[in-house]
Amino acid sequence: xxxxxxxxxxxxxxxxxxxxxxxxxxxxxxxxxxxxxxxxxxxxxxxxxxxxxxxxxxxxxxxxxxxxxxxxxxxxxxxxxxxxxxxxxxxxxxxxxxxxxxxxxxxxxxxxxxx
Amino acid sequence: xxxxxxxxxxxxxxxxxxxxxxxxxxxxxxxxxxxxxxxxxxxxxxxxxxxxxxxxxxxxxxxxxxxxxxxxxxxxxxxxxxxxxxxxxxxxxxxxxxxxxxxxxxxxxxx
Numbered sequence: 001x002x003x004x005x006x007x008x009x010x011x012x013x014x015x016x017x018x019x020x021x022x023x024x025x026x027x028x029x030x031x032x033x034x035x036x037x038x039x040x041x042x043x044x045x046x047x048x049x050x051x052x053x054x055x056x057x058x059x060x061x062x063x064x065x066x067x068x069x070x071x072x073x074x075x076x077x078x079x080x081x082x083x084x085x086x087x088x089x090x091x092x093x094x095x096x097x098x099x100x101x102x103x104x105x106x107x108x109x110x111x112x113x114x115x
Numbered sequence: 116x117x118x119x120x121x122x123x124x125x126x127x128x129x130x131x132x133x134x135x136x137x138x139x140x141x142x143x144x145x146x147x148x149x150x151x152x153x154x155x156x157x158x159x160x161x162x163x164x165x166x167x168x169x170x171x172x173x174x175x176x177x178x179x180x181x182x183x184x185x186x187x188x189x190x191x192x193x194x195x196x197x198x199x200x201x202x203x204x205x206x207x208x209x210x211x212x213x214x215x216x217x218x219x220x221x222x223x224x225x226x
Binding site for chain 1: 160163165
């Protein structure tokens with residue numbers, strides 16, 4: 001398996017624009033997670049899915065953020081409109097174990113810069 | 116809620132042994148995980164402890180004491196490539212299918 005695949009690797013956009021981040025989890029992993037990493041706040045969970053269903057989105061900062069998982073092999077995280085404070089590295093991760101006992105596999109991340 | 120504490124920085128020399136501690140506060144604790152992250156890279160899974168004791172995987176070992184809400188990651192025979200950030204993370208009954216991460220420990224290995 002190629003691992004968790006995220007695109008794009010880097011994204012630079014202007015404030016107010018819509019940004020869409022994409023993720024392909026590892027085949028067979030039933031859990032998909034979106035994390036955001038910043039120096040100030042560390043690794044924060046934004047939302048996670050189990051069998052394509054959103055389970056907990058309490059970490060989503062505000063209504064500008066939305067996430068979907070239309071099928072087992074694809075998920076998107078959308079920010080509309082984007083703001084400079086959204087600048088961060090966004091990671092997607094997948095797992096087959098409910099408690100992380102087999103580990104989460106993270107994608108390479110998308111480095112988002114909003115100017 | 117959950118909270119984790121780990122040192123922000125640790126420095127050691129090549130070939131040495133280093134221990135990175137993690138204390139946590141959470142209800143409904145399930146397990147403690149460790150992840151490694153190199154600069155510009157993704158976190159990668161190192162270990163998971165659900166029971167008290169020491170788990171060894173090559174040069175890396177992880178320890179857990181549930182009664183003390185404490186764990187550590189032990190790195191032996193340090194190599195330059197071990198320079199990275201190390202995160203502890205807890206899984207707990209409040210959100211069993213997600214991890215809450217600590218703020219990370221930056222390990223610098225000197226020649």
